[in-house]
Amino acid sequence: MYNLGQYIPRQSPVHNRDPRVKLIGVVVLGIIILQMNITGLLAVTALFLVISLIARIPVSSLLNSLRPVLPFFFFLFLVYVFFTPGHPLPWFSFGPVKISYEGLQLGIIQISKFLLLVVAASLLTMTTTPSEITMGLERLLRPLRFIGISSYNVALLVSLALRFIPMLLDEMNSIKEAQLARGANVNQRRISGKIKSITNLAVPLSINILRRCDDLVDAMESRGYHPGPRTYLYELALTRTDYGLIATLTGLLIVFLIYHP
Incomplete structure (x- = not known):
């Protein structure tokens, strides 16, 4: 059974991608997910299913990765439902306890966003070894050395x-x-x-x-x-496909930020 944070070895185009590309993809998708409505969240869910299919990751593994956080998200959902003011639903009112339409809608959307963020992180850890994540982060954070922070x-x-x-x-x-x-x-x-x-x-x-x-x-x-600075046995090298994916993700983020209301 899959545990959150565990790498699943496979031979797939997703596993073979540079870790920097996957890290950038998680950040870009995370920003987009936090601004999405329910229709956009369904589209992102379909995208994650396609990525898991390409990566040969079973959907059951994605669902298992959500199990540790479900109790917390369920409690958070109840907070949204019972403490968000709005028009009460007549079928879900029990004396002073009322459930508003706005609270139910906000709870579903917000919890869906959090679940998709967990799925995005799980796909990253399922398809990228911890050493690759370390190397990718170290490369992406190298500009921080100009302000005295060790990447x-x-x-x-x-x-x-x-x-x-x-x-x-x-x-x-x-x-x-x-x-x-x-x-x-x-x-x-x-x-x-x-x-x-x-x-x-x-x-x-x-x-x-x-x-x-x-x-x-x-x-x-x-x-x-x-x-201090480290050396690695294998150095990361971006391919043309990696550069194309980075350009696509950057363009997608720019277009989304410009045209998103």
Whole structure:
């Protein structure tokens, strides 16, 4: 089963593209998604399905990548629905609790945007190795050196964060299984029980993550790591297709920003 942030090796045109192109594509699509209406979001959804087909990534993997964020987005959807003023829907009014048409519409559109942003990030991590993401970010952020910011250090932080996402999910699943093996009830129905379950999960999870961080620091120091410019075994090289895609994405963003109301 796919975990958020996990690379899926395939031989496809999407996997073979330069990581800089994919990073630029995610940024451009992210800007466009945040400004889209429901019709545009459906078009972007169709585009992501085409990209996953070309990349030979199963749709089930895309859906699995949304599972960790669904509870938070569902809570956010309820906030939009119940706290957005507007015309109440007669079929969904329960005394003082009213659901407005504007809140329902805003909730659907906003949550759809957030879900598509997660899908875009998932497609990036599914088709690009962490080392490629690091190299791509380091190249794109090189102009920051003129203001005293190390592009490699920023890229390394992002790369480590991506590596820790699947590890965090694995640690959480392991702790849950250990608690279930000891007879713990992790499916509490009462709010107090849920808070207690979250606390029992958060404390050992935080301790394990801090221990993993210490192990990572020790491993980097033992290998002589030091901040600063790095060299790579393989250097990135843009092809004509990559240049064409970058030009297309740049033109698409400019046209969208000019003609979008």
